[in-house]
Amino acid sequence: MAERQLMMGNEAVARGAWEAGVKVSTSYPGTPATEITEYMSAYPEVNVEWSVNEKVALEVAIGSAFAGARTIASMKQVGVNVAADPLFSLVYSGINAGLVIITADEPGLHSSQNEQDNRYYAKFAQVPMLEPSDAQEALDMVREAFEISEGYDTPVFVRMTTRVCHTACVVEVGERAETPRRPYRKNSDKYTMVPSHAYTRHFEVEKRQTRLEALSNTSELNRIEMRSLEYGVITSGLSYQNVREALPEFSVLKIGLTYPVPRQIIRNFASQVRYLYVVEENRPFLEDEILALGIPVECKELLLRFGELPAEALRRRILHVKSPQKGPADDVPKRPPQFCPGCGHRGIFHLLAKHKLIVNGDIGCYGLAALPPYNAMDTLICMGASIGMDHGFRKVIQPPEKSVAVIGDSTFFHSGMTNLANLVCNGGNSTVIILDNRITAMTGHQPSPATGKDAGGTNAPRLDIAQVARALGVSRVFEIDGYDLDALEKCLREEVDRPEPSVLVVKERCVMVDKTRRGVPLAVGKKCKSCRACLKLGCPALTVEGDRIMILEYLCDGCGICAKVCPIGAIRPGGAEND
Amino acid sequence: MTDGKTVNVLVVGIGGQGIILLSDILAEAAFESGHDVKKSEIHGLSQRGGSVISHVRWGTKVHSPVIMDGQADFILALEEIEALRNAHVAKPGGMILVNDFRSLPASVVSGAAKCPENIESRLAEYASVEKVPATSIARELGNIRTSNIVLLGALSRHLEIADAFWQAAVKKHVPKKYADLNLKAFARGRAAEQHPSCTVMI
Ligand SMILES: Cc1ncc(C[n+]2csc(CCOP(=O)(O)OP(=O)(O)O)c2C)c(N)n1
Numbered sequence: 001m002a003e004r005q006l007m008m009g010n011e012a013v014a015r016g017a018w019e020a021g022v023k024v025s026t027s028y029p030g031t032p033a034t035e036i037t038e039y040m041s042a043y044p045e046v047n048v049e050w051s052v053n054e055k056v057a058l059e060v061a062i063g064s065a066f067a068g069a070r071t072i073a074s075m076k077q078v079g080v081n082v083a084a085d086p087l088f089s090l091v092y093s094g095i096n097a098g099l100v101i102i103t104a105d106e107p108g109l110h111s112s113q114n115e116q117d118n119r120y121y122a123k124f125a126q127v128p129m130l131e132p133s134d135a136q137e138a139l140d141m142v143r144e145a146f147e148i149s150e151g152y153d154t155p156v157f158v159r160m161t162t163r164v165c166h167t168a169c170v171v172e173v174g175e176r177a178e179t180p181r182r183p184y185r186k187n188s189d190k191y192t193m194v195p196s197h198a199y200t201r202h203f204e205v206e207k208r209q210t211r212l213e214a215l216s217n218t219s220e221l222n223r224i225e226m227r228s229l230e231y232g233v234i235t236s237g238l239s240y241q242n243v244r245e246a247l248p249e250f251s252v253l254k255i256g257l258t259y260p261v262p263r264q265i266i267r268n269f270a271s272q273v274r275y276l277y278v279v280e281e282n283r284p285f286l287e288d289e290i291l292a293l294g295i296p297v298e299c300k301e302l303l304l305r306f307g308e309l310p311a312e313a314l315r316r317r318i319l320h321v322k323s324p325q326k327g328p329a330d331d332v333p334k335r336p337p338q339f340c341p342g343c344g345h346r347g348i349f350h351l352l353a354k355h356k357l358i359v360n361g362d363i364g365c366y367g368l369a370a371l372p373p374y375n376a377m378d379t380l381i382c383m384g385a386s387i388g389m390d391h392g393f394r395k396v397i398q399p400p401e402k403s404v405a406v407i408g409d410s411t412f413f414h415s416g417m418t419n420l421a422n423l424v425c426n427g428g429n430s431t432v433i434i435l436d437n438r439i440t441a442m443t444g445h446q447p448s449p450a451t452g453k454d455a456g457g458t459n460a461p462r463l464d465i466a467q468v469a470r471a472l473g474v475s476r477v478f479e480i481d482g483y484d485l486d487a488l489e490k491c492l493r494e495e496v497d498r499p500e501p502s503v504l505v506v507k508e509r510c511v512m513v514d515k516t517r518r519g520v521p522l523a524v525g526k527k528c529k530s531c532r533a534c535l536k537l538g539c540p541a542l543t544v545e546g547d548r549i550m551i552l553e554y555l556c557d558g559c560g561i562c563a564k565v566c567p568i569g570a571i572r573p574g575g576a577e578n579d
Numbered sequence: 580m581t582d583g584k585t586v587n588v589l590v591v592g593i594g595g596q597g598i599i600l601l602s603d604i605l606a607e608a609a610f611e612s613g614h615d616v617k618k619s620e621i622h623g624l625s626q627r628g629g630s631v632i633s634h635v636r637w638g639t640k641v642h643s644p645v646i647m648d649g650q651a652d653f654i655l656a657l658e659e660i661e662a663l664r665n666a667h668v669a670k671p672g673g674m675i676l677v678n679d680f681r682s683l684p685a686s687v688v689s690g691a692a693k694c695p696e697n698i699e700s701r702l703a704e705y706a707s708v709e710k711v712p713a714t715s716i717a718r719e720l721g722n723i724r725t726s727n728i729v730l731l732g733a734l735s736r737h738l739e740i741a742d743a744f745w746q747a748a749v750k751k752h753v754p755k756k757y758a759d760l761n762l763k764a765f766a767r768g769r770a771a772e773q774h775p776s777c778t779v780m781i
Contacts, residue, residue: 006606006607006610006616006618111621123624134617134644162621163644163645164634166619166620166621167617167618167619167644168603168606168616168617168618168619169616169617170610170615170616183636208650220751238644241642241643241644242642242643242645243644245642245647246643246647299616308645310643310645310647311642311643311646311647312647312648315647323647323648323649323650323667324649324670324671325648325649325667325668325669325670325671325705326667326704326705327667328664328665328666328667329663329664329666329695329701331693332631332660332663332664332695333660333684333686333687333692333693333694334630334684334686335593335628335630335660335661335685336628336629336685337594337627337628337629337686338627338628338629340627340628368627372685372686372689372691373685373686373689373691434763473653497605510649532689532690535688535689535690536689538685538689540628540682540685542688543682543688544683544688544690545682546688554723563622
């Protein structure tokens, strides 16, 4: 009997790729895709790398696929934006060995800066797209995607969404099928996209498109499940599971090969039911395709275009059935995440708030600084943007307005470096603060180029941020301990007003990586006047009982930032008897 | 809803309390006892002390990874305020098992928001409430990080999953050197009814 395991969707993707004989796996971390590559790195047959960003990850993947090895590149939804440039021309070249790109989308943006729907990339770039609804399908579809990739000479997208990535299901696993390397033969008509070659390759793309449309209309990935002759639903991905949960009597056209859209099957299904619904999260991708066929659909305005679309919402909006329970309590204060006790990011953001600087921010754990109680970040758009935005701000702002850019180490290497080069060669004068905890913390501690480890945990060359900054032409480069508030403040004061660029590398540690406490736990002594200055640090170890401020010993890291911030020195080491 | 026999457990608490480990063990035990299982949670930023929710469902065939409102047979709450936040997911007649632990959200600490009062009686408006002194027991055992396993032990009394599956699932998911401690924590939770200090410290 085949082996069955409980497996998270992302693990199933890795397993499917491994079973398909993948030899190279590339990625840049990003929720909800990250674990795919972590699981890949457990397979000794696969060369796995964390690339510095998604564009590089895809380019490395293109190289290994051209050279003849089955390859998988995984990224979160916004990662595809970064990788879009190579993607669109790769489609013209096609592949040699199979190349599958995982896009992990996030309806509900639990950990993302937007809710973009990457099904549109499939249509935009003309890349076939498969959409699994659970972990078993993820495994099976990744294997199938490699067959399609090689059968049609095209990269293939597999679109995951958070609830497919992070849901564990019972999965039947198979064996690895070793695939011999496909020989690489020089073929510049196919692999060099100069205009004349690209022009001819575009014909190939259109021919392939016709073949893919035929495939979609005959593929078993697109299947009709007839139940009611009254009500039918067209759906794909996770929504299929929610439809089965909430609307068990409805007939379903389950679309697994979402692009190209299976027009004939849709027509066929639509003709068999009286009322047709389309259930999909985010944008009306399928709905627009269906409407374009002249097929009417029911009450589309019932479905939200933002957030997740769980079974609960379908029950309420389509069946008009309410929960049998009373509604949620409406007075429960939210509990957003916070900087950990001892987090190296805390001190610098305290200073940035204190000096009321305009903080052009970036993405990482430190993005939490945008929220209360820190309130120490003004802008946050996409990875790497802080430095460019600050350069732009400084073209416009006038004293007393002052600004800085803040960026993490992984984000600096992802796309901050080019921004720093731009700043220097365009005569910018920004103060760039680089928070160097030597890890990609937010996504779960993958190595960054500042870590000195590869994806498998083996020692690797470590890039030194201060050296990089100097090499890019910044002459004022400082490295300061993130817990040394005095030194940080002095440097900040001096550099912000200077008419030349400077880089302040804040040396930190991530407490989730280096778990040794920095000092003995602190306590609040009797002379505390409850001024609450320390509470603005948003440290989970600081709490209140009535008016009294207390430190939870079991959480305290002993980092001492709160003691430095206390105006009367009431916070000191060693139990309540410290008065 | 598709299957009357599906058991739905919602596990809630705050980042760092071991909610994902708890649900992994629960899902594993249900799987080993022959069910179709789905377990869904949100990864990413949730680790950093924010609210964490995990859905565990099992039965003959499970479709949606997420429990609908009013359908959870059990809510396992490692923290009281999180219990109230999610109480509407309990089905009428379901059960909320709540740990004797409270942690104030940052907005309450900073004075920007108020902590809801009478949590216990408000929970009782949704479902029957079982108070489990999981953190007290874990503290007695010398490691409050085992609160999650104590609470799981308390849940196990209400489920038809054989003891052997629980034991195996705990061993599979905790590091070897902590296996004994966690098995002890589980046993204490399973016997919690007889525990004398069975009161919530609110
Ligand atoms: C294009 C893109 N790729 C990936 C991500 C996911 N992501 C957000 S922040 C981040 C890196 C965080 O690392 P770092 O800058 O070192 O900051 P830290 O979390 O360690 O504080 C990643 C990978 C994203 N938001 N956008």
